[in-house]
Amino acid sequence: MSEPIVKGWCPGALRPMMSGDGLVVRIRPRGGRLTPEQAKGIAVLSARHGNGLIDLSARANVQLRGVTEAEHAPLIEGLSALGLIDETTEAESRRNIVVTPFWRYGDGTVEIASALEHALVAPDAPELPGKFGFSVDSVFRPSILGGVSADIRITPHCEGWLVYADSFITGAVVDTPEVVAEAAMELARWFISAGGIVDGRGRMARLWPNESPARRNQKLPTRFQQGGVNFAADGIASVGPHDIGFLVGFEFGQITAETMSFLAENGPLRITPWRMVLVEGATALPAIPGLITDPADPMLRVTACTGAPGCPQALVETRPLARALCTFLTPDDRLHVSGCAKGCAHPGPTPLTLVGRADGTVDLIRGGTAADTPSRTGLLPATLATNPALLTETEDAP
Ligand code: SF4
Structure with a gap:
């Protein structure tokens, strides 16, 4: 079998990746959320500068396809006007955070995601590999992101928040969002000093894979050996109505510009890592082509x-x-x-x-x-x- 080419980095908006149908331009919505104006703007730009097809990624990102080299600069200008572009390629590649779509205002999730974003683009931020990422769960379905790819995980704890390294069995218990972000950066720096990056690549779960969980855990900084990680991943969410909105799926996680525009008419969009979108405040959506609204589909x-x-x-x-x-x-x-x-x-x-x-x-x-x-x-x-x-x-x- 031919060996696939592993590039070791993910596309961004400022650093897109060439595919068979043109450039793939990946947008990382802040906090995993698009306002209706941003979502409508993406739909317009996708049709104007790309092929009108938008992919949802397993990292809860949005990818515009079919962009030519000549159309890239005007596309970035349009996305920038929507507040969707980072200042540098380094900043966009570090801002690799998956946020649960089930957060609610006041539960601390948005504040943690925002504090993490700031910490990751600060001048002294740790230089992490392109695929290294973070996940932020909320008190509502607190381990729903357990099965999603991430290297540092943050989940609610009875005394605040638990910050822990993927595949390890304990973490640090902290309280405010700022302290959560500080702890996450400390863990990221420890990962680097522990030799987690080889040839520019590395994932937390690959640190000492042949040692027992207990021995691996003893190598963590002391504060990360406090709270136990004792919950199983909570699977994936089902399409249909939820307390805070309607979760909708798409064939192969791909949306047309028209469908994106239609969804934006119904509310802000929370992008999920299951290639589904949660439409905030919606209780139902019409069965238009391209939408999957039946969990038995x-x-x-x-x-x-x-x-x-x-x-x-x-x-x-x-x-x-x-x-x-x-x-x-x-x-x-x-x-x-x-x-x-x-x-x-x-x-x-x-x-x-x-x-x-x-x-x-x-x-x-x-x-x-x-x-x-x-x-x-x-x-x-x-x-x-x-x-x-x-x-x-x-x-x-x-
Ligand atoms: S998109 Fe499919 S075919 Fe292309 S590199 Fe990935 S797995 Fe291989």
Whole structure:
């Protein structure tokens, strides 16, 4: 199988990434929230300077696709007028924070996210790798972000907030948002001094992976050995009405400019890491094309990256295959279709993963990631689409 190219950094707005359909320009909404004016502005700019398609990322960011090199500067000017652009590329790449969409005014979440943003762009901020990130949960569903990629996690605690390193078993208990941000920066600096960055890359969970959790934990600064991390990840939220708004999904997490504009008419938007959007204050949304409002919709069971022809690394088309197979999955099944072994759309394990190969066939991996060893190889996408039972047969084809 061809080795995918791992770039080790994520696109931003000031430093976009070239894809098969043009530049990908990633916007990081502050606090994970877009005002209606910002969301409408993004929709207009996406249609004017890009191809009118907007992706939601697993880091709760918004990506404009199909931007040409010539259109990049006017696009940045427009986004800047909406207050969505950082001063430097360093600042935008450091501001890597996922905020729970379930926060409420006065619960401290917004203040923590804001204090973290300031700390991360300060002149003395730690120089962290491009993929290093933070998550901020709230007292409402306090571990909903437990399954989301992050290196330093902040979650409510009975005495304030717990700041802890991903994959470690204790953290520091602190009270005010400013102190939370200070503790998070201390932990980030410790990560660097512990040798967490190699060749410009590094993640918290990869520090001493072969040692027992207890021995790894003893290496933390003393204040981070206080409060126990004793909660399990709370899965992902379901589409439909919630106390603070309506959570809506999209096929493959992609929105058109028109749909973005329509959503903005209904309220401010909170961008989630599940490629869904929470429309603040909305109690219902009409069933317009492109919106997923029914939790039983089979499209919620599949994930697929851009695939061919949009991604230059893709070895197969992904989305037609995912669409063809979704109705054959049981409600508990999940399928990830990846154009190559990089697994951009879902880095973690999935019950069923199909990965493209250089010869145009796909491999099937059960219970693993796109980079894991397949249990079946060389399946033709067209055959699979008409014979989905191949997904559940246990033996490899002779
Ligand atoms: S996983 Fe998909 S989007 Fe990522 S590089 Fe491979 S083909 Fe492209």
